[in-house]
């Protein structure tokens with residue numbers, strides 16, 4: 242038994258050591274207070290660059306001209322790509338909106354920030370990028386979709402609680418229209434205000450007569466000038482004028498809802514690809530789908546009318562519509578870049594362009610996302626900053642959690658202690674400083690839609706999942722050559738991306754690939770064990786400094 246005075250001495254020694262570590266790191270308060278103090282102190286620092294982050298929803302990496310697509314017309318994004326570091330191998334941490342967006346804005350993996358499923362709340366302790374920039378003296382503005390809230394309903398006040406000072410909210414789905422600035426604006430301006438904004442022209446009796454029989458069946462009912470894409474661009478340019486006239490650095494998050502499905506597209510973009518042949522993915526069969534892990538099969542075959550056997554003519558128009566929507570978005574990006582230039586703000590503004598995930602566009606029989614195939618997890622990522630970032634392609638593997646520390650580094654601000662991303666600044670600022678590349682990227686996916694058929698009924702029984710089916714909570718690790726997806730209950734996928742870039746041949750059960758499977762499992766296990774060390778080890782001593 243240790244004598245009480247000895248125990249006291251040990252405790253004192255431990256406390257002193259802890260205090261020394263604490264003091265050397267300059268951390269005297271809890272994590273959130275410390276972060277705020279650091280940023281408040283930084284607010285009086287040198288003039289900081291503005292940040293314009295242009296976000297879109299469901300845009301694939303390969304649907305930019307700058308990324309090698311010779312069919313799609315994206316001249317303005319190509320211009321931005323020429324002026325930016327173009328991260329050609331950027332991957333999201335979740336192939337669905339809310340977890341992915343939470344990762345972008347926290348710099349943390351989904352299992353760490355714990356916002357795993359759409360329309361679930363952000364944990365109260367998670368501090369988002371706009372709040373960090375606001376604390377550093379930035380004027381922060383949101384135009385469009387955020388999809389991140391600490392509580393329901395998704396109002397402008399709730400968006401302000403995430404760190405946005407100026408809010409023009411539009412989350413883009415009918416059940417959030419009650420709180421949508423765009424929906425209100427359209428009601429005040431659009432002569433066709435009674436027609437829902439996602440409605441197709443051929444669904445509206447009064448518009449059918451004006452349609453060409455051989456025209457795009459996905460033509461939107463409403464005029465392009467009243468779409469949420471045009472509104473988001475217009476409102477962003479108006480905000481930019483206000484922000485550029487202010488005396489604070491600004492952060493504008495300009496967040497487009499498109500090219501998210503449904504694939505309605507307004508004129509004239511509906512006919513832009515009329516005569517164009519776009520390569521389509523191979524048709525899938527029940528047999529080919531049956532070779533996928535059960536959660537992925539369920540996702541593809543969900544609903545009363547699974548889409549995997551879609552008519553090829555319809556699929557052709559779907560591609561033309563998606564491309565037309567991207568070209569519409571591209572026009573708006575061009576107008577935003579022009580506005581920045583006209584305001585004289587381009588030189589001191591970091592411009593980011595990316596997406597929260599991609600779209601399968603019927604690859605592997607699926608529309609939308611929620612899977613680890615390249616079409617869903619591989620996104621465009623452009624980061625431009627005149628004079629600081631060297632324009633050009635960067636083919637290193639990067640993760641979406643890397644964007645937050647990159648922006649903070651470029652703005653001269655400290656990285657949060659719990660950030661799991663790595664700043665990309667050294668990869669693209671021409672400084673020649675070493676930037677250890679990632680040799681693997683990770684993604685995570687809970688797939689509630691598998692169980693609920695796309696509904697929002699998330700009634701959950703512990704140990705039984707939803708409606709008696711356990712949540713398929715899957716993990717992915719991807720190196721340059723290999724992708725390994727792990728599902729609970731013994732299912733897995735292994736793809737050799739070098740020889741099988743379209744992920745057609747699952748090698749997980751191939752005895753010849755057992756060493757690769759073992760190596761990928763080791764990578765997953767190491768990542769799961771170590772990713773949270775930033776929360777649990779780094780700065781969390783509870784013993785006071787003095």
Ligand SMILES: [Ca+2]
Nearest residue numbers: 298299338597
């Ligand atoms: Ca999304």
